[in-house]
Amino acid sequence: MHEDLVDSELGGGEPVDESERPSRVDRTAFLAAAGAVVAGGALGVPVATAARSPSRKVRTWNRTADVVVVGSGGAAYAAAVTAQSRRASVIMLEKASQAGGTTGKSGGMWWVPNNSLMRAAGLSDPREDAIRYMVRCSYPTLYDPNAARFGVPEWEYSLIAAYYDSASVATDALARLGALQATVQIGLVFPDYYAHLPEDKAPYGRGLFPKAPDGTPGQGAELIRQMKAAADRRRIPLLLNHRVTRVLTNAKGQVIGVEAASRGRTIAVRARKAVVFGSGGFTHNRQMALNYLRGPIFGGCAVPTNTGDFVEIGLELGAEFANMNNAWWGEVPIEQALESSSTPSLVFSVPGDSMIHVSRYGRRVVDEKSQYNERAQDHFFWDPVRGEYPNLVLFMIYDQRTADAFAGNYPLPARGASAPYVIAGASLDELTRNIEARLQQLSGRGSVASRVLANLRLDPAFAANLRETIARYNGFAETGKDLDFNRGEAPIDVFFHAFANSPKHDKPNPTMYPISSSGPYYCILLGAGTLDTKGGPKVNARAQVLDTKGRPIPGLYGAGNCIGGPAGQAYWSGGGTIGPALTFGYLAGVNAPKESVKSE
Amino acid sequence: MLVYRTVEPEASSARATLVALHGRDATLDELVPLTRSLGPDLRVILAEAPRVVYVATVPVSFTWFRTGDPGHVEPASFGDSLYQVEQFVYDVAERHPGEPHPFLLGYDLGAVLALTAARVIPDFLSGVIGICGYLPAISGWSPPMEDLAGLPVLLVEDPADERVPAQLRKRTAKQLAARGADVRLKTLEGACALDPRVEEVVGGWLGTRL
Numbered sequence: 001m002h003e004d005l006v007d008s009e010l011g012g013g014e015p016v017d018e019s020e021r022p023s024r025v026d027r028t029a030f031l032a033a034a035g036a037v038v039a040g041g042a043l044g045v046p047v048a049t050a051a052r053s054p055s056r057k058v059r060t061w062n063r064t065a066d067v068v069v070v071g072s073g074g075a076a077y078a079a080a081v082t083a084q085s086r087r088a089s090v091i092m093l094e095k096a097s098q099a100g101g102t103t104g105k106s107g108g109m110w111w112v113p114n115n116s117l118m119r120a121a122g123l124s125d126p127r128e129d130a131i132r133y134m135v136r137c138s139y140p141t142l143y144d145p146n147a148a149r150f151g152v153p154e155w156e157y158s159l160i161a162a163y164y165d166s167a168s169v170a171t172d173a174l175a176r177l178g179a180l181q182a183t184v185q186i187g188l189v190f191p192d193y194y195a196h197l198p199e200d201k202a203p204y205g206r207g208l209f210p211k212a213p214d215g216t217p218g219q220g221a222e223l224i225r226q227m228k229a230a231a232d233r234r235r236i237p238l239l240l241n242h243r244v245t246r247v248l249t250n251a252k253g254q255v256i257g258v259e260a261a262s263r264g265r266t267i268a269v270r271a272r273k274a275v276v277f278g279s280g281g282f283t284h285n286r287q288m289a290l291n292y293l294r295g296p297i298f299g300g301c302a303v304p305t306n307t308g309d310f311v312e313i314g315l316e317l318g319a320e321f322a323n324m325n326n327a328w329w330g331e332v333p334i335e336q337a338l339e340s341s342s343t344p345s346l347v348f349s350v351p352g353d354s355m356i357h358v359s360r361y362g363r364r365v366v367d368e369k370s371q372y373n374e375r376a377q378d379h380f381f382w383d384p385v386r387g388e389y390p391n392l393v394l395f396m397i398y399d400q401r402t403a404d405a406f407a408g409n410y411p412l413p414a415r416g417a418s419a420p421y422v423i424a425g426a427s428l429d430e431l432t433r434n435i436e437a438r439l440q441q442l443s444g445r446g447s448v449a450s451r452v453l454a455n456l457r458l459d460p461a462f463a464a465n466l467r468e469t470i471a472r473y474n475g476f477a478e479t480g481k482d483l484d485f486n487r488g489e490a491p492i493d494v495f496f497h498a499f500a501n502s503p504k505h506d507k508p509n510p511t512m513y514p515i516s517s518s519g520p521y522y523c524i525l526l527g528a529g530t531l532d533t534k535g536g537p538k539v540n541a542r543a544q545v546l547d548t549k550g551r552p553i554p555g556l557y558g559a560g561n562c563i564g565g566p567a568g569q570a571y572w573s574g575g576g577t578i579g580p581a582l583t584f585g586y587l588a589g590v591n592a593p594k595e596s597v598k599s600e
Numbered sequence: 601m602l603v604y605r606t607v608e609p610e611a612s613s614a615r616a617t618l619v620a621l622h623g624r625d626a627t628l629d630e631l632v633p634l635t636r637s638l639g640p641d642l643r644v645i646l647a648e649a650p651r652v653v654y655v656a657t658v659p660v661s662f663t664w665f666r667t668g669d670p671g672h673v674e675p676a677s678f679g680d681s682l683y684q685v686e687q688f689v690y691d692v693a694e695r696h697p698g699e700p701h702p703f704l705l706g707y708d709l710g711a712v713l714a715l716t717a718a719r720v721i722p723d724f725l726s727g728v729i730g731i732c733g734y735l736p737a738i739s740g741w742s743p744p745m746e747d748l749a750g751l752p753v754l755l756v757e758d759p760a761d762e763r764v765p766a767q768l769r770k771r772t773a774k775q776l777a778a779r780g781a782d783v784r785l786k787t788l789e790g791a792c793a794l795d796p797r798v799e800e801v802v803g804g805w806l807g808t809r810l
Contacts, residue, residue, distance in 0.1 A: 024720050025686055029741040030679025097675055097739070098668040105666060107654045152627065219654065263739075304676045336650065339601045339684065341676045345652035410652045414628060417605040462805075 008362055025554050030382030031341055035095040035241055036284065036304035061257065062244030062267035063237075065091040067592045068258055068275045070244045070310075074110070074578050075585035078170065078226035080542075081179045083276070083588025084234045091269060092236060093260050094245040095305045099228055101280055101560070102302045102532055103578055106220035109186075110582055111206050111575035112167040114212040116185035118205030125202040127164055132194075134160045136199040136570030145169035147198075152482060155322075157537070160565035162541035170586035171208065175510055179230035180223060180582075183211040191205035191491035192573040193371045203491065207575050223578070242267070247275060247556065255317075255555030270600075272471075274555045278585055281533030281561035282308025283327070284342070289449040292535060293379030294325040296392060296450040299337030301330075301346055302523075302561070310562035312541050314537035317556065320548045322564025324535035329376035332529035333411050334393060335421040337447050343529055347370050349496035351409035352402035353505065354472055355514035357394045357526070361460050365391050365486035366474065369493035369511045373571035379528035395435065396524040397466070399516040411524055424522040428470075429534030431521045432463040440523070450527060470515045476516075480508025487511055492587025531577060536563040543588035557592055559584035560570045602688045603648040604628065607635075610658040616700055616726065617692060617809050621685065622646070623708025623732075625653050625661045629705060634794055638803045639810055645702070647688055648734040649709075651677065663710045671768045673712065673736045675715035682720065685713050689724050693735065700762055707794065708763075712736055715772060718781065719743030727752035727809055729802055734764050735772045748781040754805045756782060756798060758791035 020040075021491060042517045066088035069080040076092060098104075113134075114125040135150040138160065144151030152160075174180040174535030195203035199589075209217035210226060219236035231238065238263070246259040248268070257270040282288040283300035285308040287358045295510045314321065337343045350357075350368050357368045359377075366378040372412030379391045398412075412421065423438050425431025442452040459465070488494060488511035497511045505513050536558065537545045543559055545553035559565075560581035567576060605628055608614060618638065621631040628646040628686050635644045649662040666674035666679040674717070685704075692702050703726050707712030711733020718728040719735070722745050757769045777783045786801050 001626050023683055023686060024744045025679060025683040026741065026744075027679045027683055030675045030682075030738065033740045034674065034676035034679075036676055098666060098667075098672070105651075152607075205675065336601055340650070340680045342680075344650040344680075346694045348654065408627065414605065414648070417603050417628060417646075419603040420601050586784055 009050060010294060014383065023419070027341065032305060033302055034097055035243060036307065036341065039094060056473070057134065057291070060268065062269040062273065063091055065089045066271070066273045068271040070275065071101055071278035071280060072099040072238060073581065074103035074223060074227070075278060075280055075562060075581035076276070077179070077224070077231060077419070078174060078276060078582045079276040079559060079587030079589040079592070080225065080236050081177055081230050081556070082173065082586050083540060084236055085177050086593040088273065088593035090236045092202050092231070092238040092244040093244055093258070093269065094238060094240050095279070095309070096303060097241050100221070100224040101237060102306060103220050103253070103581065105128070105301070105303065106226040106531070106578065107574070108210050108219040108221070108223045109207050109578065110171075110253070111573045111579035112171050112208055112211065113164050113206050113287070115168045115184070115206065115208060116172055117182060117208065119416065121184060121188060121205060123202060123205040125206065126440055129201040132195070133194070133199045133201065134566070134570065134572060137570035138566070138574055139196050140312065140569070144502055156568065159217065162582045162587070163566045163580055165517065166587055167579055167583040168581045173586060174582065177230060178224050178233070181211040183215070184208055185462035188216050190574060191495050193373065193492050193571055193576075195492060196490040207573055214243070216392070220242040232389060232580060235454065244279070244309065244313070247317055249317070250598060250600055253554065255553065256598045256600055271555065273595040274557055274599045276557040276559065276585070276588040276592055277310045277313070277562050278560045279310050279562045280306035280556070281327070281536070282306065282311055283448070283530050283532050286448050288303055290349040292324040293327060293354060293449065293533065295377065295528055296389065297327075297529050298334050298447050298450045299332045299340070299343035300483055300532060301343045302530065303461035306561070307436070310536050310558065314545065317553055319537035319546045319553060320546050322535060322538040323568060324564070326482050326535060326569050327533040328373060328531035329370035330529050330531055331376050331379070331526045332528045333421050334452065334525045335442070335457035337527065338445055342500040345410060345527060346372055346531065347411055347526065348395065349500060350375070350405035351412050351502075352398045353502065353511055354401045354515045355396065355398035356469065356595050357472050358466060358469055359381065359390050359394060359398055360456070360462065361390065364469055364484060365394065367482070367487045367493065369487050371492050371496065371571070372491065376528045385415070392527065393456060394526045398522050400520055401513065401516060403522055406500070409500050421524055425521050426519045427522055428466055428519070429463055431456060431523060435523055448450070469475055473512070474514035477507055477509065477512035480512070482512065515566050532561045534561050538564045539584065541587070542591045543584045544591065557588035557600055559588050602650060604688070605646045607646070609641055609643060612641055613702040615641040617645060617696060617702040618806070619641045619645045619647060619689065619692060619702045619704050621664070621704070621706040621713055621731070622649065623751055624663045624667070624709055626717050629663055631705070634707070634799050634802070635705070635801065638806055640734025641810065642806070647685070648806070650681065650684060650698075655796070664713055667709070668749065670763055670765055671734060673700045673738065674715060675738050675741070676761060678736065682716055684691045685717055686721055687738065689717070689721060694700070701726045703727045705731070705802070706733055707731045708733065708792070713774070715753070716743065717733065718748060718753055718776065719745050719779065721745075722751040724749045725751065727754070729754045729805070730760055731756040731757055731798060732764060735769045735775055748776065748779045751781045752809055753781045754802065756791045756801055757787050759786065759787055759789060761792050
């Protein structure tokens, strides 16, 4: 669809700035060096896609291992280290020039129900309760507390059950292997994202962070450092700049290896037993983002090499797919997303108390303190009467109090600093005019699967409505009760607000304070984005990739954001991404070495 | 699109501008002590890296790009930041018409960007200062400017620098000089910890060029 528009005008995995000023920085070359662009293709869109004929006789194998692991993020390393510990020879192939994937640039948290550290802290997390919570959040339209499997089909249930049964086992096993040490220090006060729901019986303690050598909670870089060190100690080869373009099968349809492209050369790597994909999602493949995701996005903070390689490969191999419409959602400052190959950051928690999000009609549309995955989905609301996404661009409005008191809390600039993406106005009328001017300046510019539409304007009643909205919001701030969106009622609202060293005030709801009756006022344009997508080939509880008949494709495994995993639409809590990645990576690492050796 | 803070000289109007790029996992405030007293007529613009570093989803600092082994930069994030620094320098020139081109100072990862910028926009800079940085090699990309036409470059290195191998530091100086930069290399213990003597070295070097 819209081939001309897609390829020539929108970005996605590429620099898309269309500023009038020329640049001497050839960003295409940087992306190519990063492994995010394939020579000869449209920018950011892989051209040398998966094999058109999976079965192919290979006469010469350049490398051989029992298990070939594709990727080098959390899922891939969990699979690699686990498989090697079970006496399998392993080789890892990474498309990028650097190991770590999106895990490496993440916050590093992983969510593990019934983990041993929470048990040691005296917290219990019974199986049925935890599964009920996950089903409730992942499949809310099917959830039935009194039905078998809580109302969801067998596959959906089995993956969630497998996650509960294996997540803690995987975490403990990785610790024993010296691959990843965990701390629950923050997790004990970090609530689940739906802790307010009655189904959440263990709202604290499931979140783990990598334990840095000094004992403090580390981030994704620390997680990858530990896992890579473990893999290096085990002498697992990691070939960087190797993009797997084809999975090779024998006459029986069994997976026997892969082909990988590296700097103009193609090598064949024999997998005697199995191939495990942990190669990330498809955020930066604009065609996939347009075709699959259920809402328009402006960007994503996945590494730019996440262009859906396993989607292409899975299609060729006859895999069944799941969860293609969902992602780990978040909001991005649109103007930053337009400039970056990979959005620098999502707005995980919105700083400010005298702050609201409004649509182009000047009306609030969301609990601004809700967690990022939920806030982002408000951008997807479609108004069929007006024929528009009225929330495609939302306007984060705040006053000088928030600018000062929350300075330095992204995306607010540090005190005394200027941020080009912040629009200012001495009054609400002036702010309105300046927002209009900025929209015109950005007119038509886009990234991934959205653009600031050429005809996007503030509604003529914006300023008047905004005054009404502020007056109503200020009333809520005085009473402490947000009658429109329940702001500050969920534990995660309060946690994110308080954790950022937010100033205390004398109003009853800490997340709300009246917006000043006098300027200056400020605005940041926000759009939807992703941490990464979470759809792809379906796997079973052993992390085996399934075909359209529900049968495992012999020798093919998957984990992480490249598969259709257990989460459905939910983001159970912080670490809901890396938790399943590590767990299903571990499961792949356990089961792949058990495979028989496949003949060529 | 970089966030920045401008510090105008107190006593007089600015005659020159210094753009400062902080190091890894820091904020624009990191270089306040170093740049506070570099020159009475110097306007300092502290720029902040775009990539947020979170701990438990709380933003605590910023970084320019991802790194790997010593001397290795992740190309995509590096390219993003290099582009933004380039555009930022152009912005500065537009905001202060009629003034000399700015000096560009970088520390740690900021220095990697500043030194690379010397090979991208030397004609838009009055000089470059790199503290504990290096010129990265990126497969498939060559800096566009072959002739640096005497661009003054001050390299401040720390003999105890654990992140940038001595060989890479020397190679950086050599490469810049080979392209026609007027390179001065200063070795200073504690430079990578921003020892106060760095300010003396930088101030002295700038003083002869303002």
